[in-house]
Amino acid sequence: MDFNDTPQEAEFRKEVRSWLDANAPKHLEAELKRASFGSSGLTSEDPIKAGKAWQKKKADAGWACLHWPKEYGGGARTPIERVIWGQEEGVYSVLSGPFTIGHGMCGPTVMAWANEAWKEKLLPPLASGEEIWCQLFSEPASGSDLAGLRTRAVKADDGSGDWIINGQKIWTSGARNSDWGLLITRTDPDVPKHKGLTMFFLRMDSPGVKVVPIKQANGASGFNEVYFTDVRIPDSQRLGAVGEGWKVSLTTLMNERLSIGSGMSTGFPELFRFCMEAEVDGEPAVADSNVRSKLAQFAIKQSGLKYTGMRAISALSKGETPGPENSIGKLVAGATMQELAMFALDLQGESGVVWDEDSPQNGRFQAMLMRSPATRIEGGSDEILRNIIGERVLGLPGDIRVDKDVAFKDIPTSGKQKK
Amino acid sequence: MDFNDTPQEAEFRKEVRSWLDANAPKHLEAELKRASFGSSGLTSEDPIKAGKAWQKKKADAGWACLHWPKEYGGGARTPIERVIWGQEEGVYSVLSGPFTIGHGMCGPTVMAWANEAWKEKLLPPLASGEEIWCQLFSEPASGSDLAGLRTRAVKADDGSGDWIINGQKIWTSGARNSDWGLLITRTDPDVPKHKGLTMFFLRMDSPGVKVVPIKQANGASGFNEVYFTDVRIPDSQRLGAVGEGWKVSLTTLMNERLSIGSGMSTGFPELFRFCMEAEVDGEPAVADSNVRSKLAQFAIKQSGLKYTGMRAISALSKGETPGPENSIGKLVAGATMQELAMFALDLQGESGVVWDEDSPQNGRFQAMLMRSPATRIEGGSDEILRNIIGERVLGLPGDIRVDKDVAFKDIPTSGKQKK
């Protein structure tokens, strides 16, 4: 056991570091350090413009999309090299936020399912940041139950072979800035729900596409609703066979879960720093035994996630596939962050309610309080994650599925009728 | 809002108090105060003998089975009078422990389903404590899923009309001291599980009945296994129609849930007393902020259950039916007691592992630690209680039932075959 690089890793890290040293936009570093919860922290520059510039620079030097083959603009690096790059790129990786979904999910799906001509057309500008992609999956009535989606695609009756799309997507990150979208639709409501889906990609400036920002409970707007009214998509922009959309979507979702980090943050370092400065009954907060007990329980979650991430990196470093341990990350981090934010406000006493620049750490804990409920829901709710751990990691049986062999159109859509 | 008796209640309380003052076995009071977890605390006398004596005395004076009609040996008292009696009887009620199941569950079932002759024969000696009853419901393979029981009753082939019983019951309290048992059996495995059940009562000294004490995880033996080998029961000892056993059992189980107390104990008063005496870092434990935080959370559960019980009594006092609030009692008390015991041991430090007379409060917290897991299971596990609250109190839909319309014999009995 050690925390050291192998000689090859050390060599690679040196190379990365020297390139970054010469090329990173250092004038943005201070702003980027304030990034949190989907906000880039940038105020002096437009985040999209700054992101595109940085991505282009990386692409030109071969540092874009390290996990992609070179022929599509990628870096063809090993998993551990990607980890090292990520550690070194540090805060600057925030700049590439607008490309995360395209590089991590849409791109790999296109790579797996599109024909060569499309791949050559779509992937290089995605890798270099010239084009942005979004993922059009969730719908108002199908969140955890993604396959319950109802956005319809029907063949145009003009014999063109085109598809006409009507419906609504929701929780689409970055839809406003996207050039392309990966869209899953229902083409056949007469078969069970997983069987009637078909995947497409489309230009987001296609006629009939309307993007509406969602105002979130915390006042921010990171997500959008996307409405489709008679939107036309050529059949050539279909991915996989008609009715095979669920299988295609699994490529996307699997890639979502493959992303390796050094563990999600729980907010503990920030809380600990606060407790070093704050007081309880005239003593430093870290000397109070109630604070200590609660901090200790947060601390083992923070370090547990950190070292769980390192165990995954260790496996990559040895050329192995990481185990299922990383599946706990968001489950632990989300709930911990919410509890932790409440405790941080508790320690602030009556002033904890105030959320402004003068609040401890510029109101970070108030922001955590208001953002953490979403963390427990987005990208798989706590309940879905426990099901995944129970079923895929521990091998327990699935839930009873009442909608398994039912035609989609016959699945009830509201509980009201059942009362 | 007040905690006072109405004038009538005060009058009744006076009457009870003066009778108890003249008749209660005061020489046993000190021993009875040590009662815990199904142990009567008695060492100077045989608990069964002492219990029978006290029950007989009460019956002779009209204080037995206050909720039963007088014709069967009961007291025909109002619910609030029963509560007052219970408050005044205090520790002496421990003596009637061996009759709890008979008076609370078996008796009411007999009353609802037996013919008049049987009622006159069975109920008065049960009320007066001359005969003890037990309830033969749970089986090794059917705990939470009671209706999945497999003890078979088949008609004797000699034309007598008698039934022949084979099978095994488990978790039977008091089976060793019982004269009679209330027995639920399966008479038809070819229909769905709830439909093939039939209820009987039988003498526990019937040939072929064998009682084996269960050694529990905490070393005690409050429960038994009861084996039936070709046990013969006359058809006249059937309760309800053949195949109607589930309906009969609901009478029993409903009566189980009707019992009103002043809230189950969580162990908080004992822990608080300990924390008044113990020290943490040279200060009284109650001055330590971690201890305070944990105690406060235990305290609100203790008082919450206490006043929940009082709200139920208030409803009774006004002649109303208490609401569903009391359903939370065991769920809260069981989990709280387990956590609380762990914390009490924590405060004892390395000595917490020692479980003997010299341990704080004679090892009460060690006993709680070892007994509380059973509290979270017996008489409805935490999971079953949450289902009950969710479904019966909040009106949420039931779980999906895969065994509903399946012949009992076709319901799978082991998950191994499914792997």
Added chain:
Amino acid sequence: MNLDFSDEQNQLRDQVRRFLEERCPPKAVRAVLEGDANHDAALYGGLAELGVLGAAIPEEYGGVGLGHLELCVLAEELGRVLAPVPVASSIYLVAECLMQAGSEEQKSAWLPKLASGETIGCWAINEGSGRMQPSKISARFENGKLTGTKSPVADGAIADIAIVAAREGDGVSLVLVDLSAGGVSRENLNSVDPTRVQTRLRFEDAPATRIGGTGDGWHIATQVMDRAAILMGFEQLGGADRSLEMARDYALERMAFGRQIGSFQAIKHMLADMYVSATLARSNCYYGAWALATSAAELPVAAATVRVSATTAFQHCAKNNIQTHGGMGFTWEYDCHLYYRRSNALALALGSLSTWESLLIERMSAGNVEAAA
């Protein structure tokens, strides 16, 4: 024994509930959340007319003279609908403080106006971050003048009078300030719950009169806050109950995987646990109501019990109401966040949960062991 409200009290509840359903729908709460107004003045006036504000104020001071049990009932209803009005500041705290410790002159001058809603009071004790303690108070009261800064002050933006804790000589006194009399500046603060405005009040030689004796301020404030904690506990209880109802309704309506989501044990058991904490809070609140109405010796213990139980329950229910709603629960459009915001704001008003946990056990141990049983 009767640990329940009377039929008359429940009739009052029904009446106020109907009134609030009409006059305080979520839209009214959102108007304050999103608009420029710092409270719903029309609603406040309506509550005054209905006699809600004066419920526990004696008739001789312009109140209705019902009592504190009735005020508990009303508080629960206000909490259910997140009423964006300064009842807690003006009635639970300021009017209560005047009734407990005000001079005859102070009571005659202000209680009728507080009861009629003509005057709004605010409670300005806190200074700075962390647990409030007498030693942290640096505002000064000298020669009838007050100087210092109080923050955050709930409803400070809309108040006409303030009760302020200030250093006088070696001790802390409570003083009453007419905010229109000069020497006062106000600054609104952003908060996690904009439906209840928070303000920074600055006093510079503002004229003030003492409430109670010199140096009695902390003692009086503690008594008043104990009483307010019980009333606010009923507000929290109302919020917890409503959060549970919202979650249950959604769990019955929303389908996933072809089933009502309430049929999944993950949701069903989460709701059951919400019911458990709300039920414990209700029973503890009733105990508190009894102690408040009878000024029982157990009032300090009961107040802390209510506070810990109701805070825990409202935070628990509001948080899991969002979780039950999934993504919808995190939209601005759904009302879940209104309850989440309020649950966290009320958890801090009057001092935080850990402060009251500590107080509860300190008070229990100062009494006798029997208190714990």
Added chain:
Amino acid sequence: MNLDFSDEQNQLRDQVRRFLEERCPPKAVRAVLEGDANHDAALYGGLAELGVLGAAIPEEYGGVGLGHLELCVLAEELGRVLAPVPVASSIYLVAECLMQAGSEEQKSAWLPKLASGETIGCWAINEGSGRMQPSKISARFENGKLTGTKSPVADGAIADIAIVAAREGDGVSLVLVDLSAGGVSRENLNSVDPTRVQTRLRFEDAPATRIGGTGDGWHIATQVMDRAAILMGFEQLGGADRSLEMARDYALERMAFGRQIGSFQAIKHMLADMYVSATLARSNCYYGAWALATSAAELPVAAATVRVSATTAFQHCAKNNIQTHGGMGFTWEYDCHLYYRRSNALALALGSLSTWESLLIERMSAGNVEAAA
């Protein structure tokens, strides 16, 4: 980076696991639980032969000289099967103490015998109830003689030597006592986990030799217990993992309502949460193993991290293993209670959870803030 055990270390794990499956089935644990023996002497001898006891003891002192990473691997395996042997007392504590602070003479005299299992050591620090502190030690060491009482002492009943914390002058020293040399009486204590015997040791002018300098006892003991906490953390991890496996197996096998009970979310999610706490504990334990093997500056923080995480995980998993088993889990016959007993016993050995929670934050705050990241 490599936060994992090596192939060789995993081979060692496989070898020991096979050995323990054969030599330490639940029956062997029950033999100690129910019988008169205070440990499984044959198993202990087998572990000595296999080199388990001497794994981290240098070859010059009769050990195998592998190292502490290997000892961590072995500890996890011992924890999985609840091995009823005094490895923690004799190896993690006594041998470790001698290696850290023993004189050349002490090391030569005892380490080979500890490695061979010929001698069993016990760690006799505690006196009385509550958190251990230097001020609570009243045993005295004077003129080479020890007088006092230590309780509870794990494995005191079967030990040949003891390391005892005793007052010497103004400070606390550690002394080594040959328990066969007279002046010692022993009394067995009932405990929540009879598979690991607890004893009261009384010393009356028992001959003893000091380990380390006069007054260095508390400092040395703290260092040794930090190291032992990491090794014991691996035992707890093994126990947590095995509890989870038992629960999962039962959830797959046991049917209710026509379904495997593991298909109910109540059970499935309970098991998922057990997996979460066991996984956090494993990752924290690996961090601890690295700190132990490298004697890193972070060792004190790592030790407390391991201790808090592994204690929490084992208690959580053992408790919910019983709950998953329902009534069967509460029978003497099923093995669930063996793990529940051990989880609670190990939670107290070396000092309780709240003590280590406090230590963890005290140590983090003594270091720099970066330690928390």
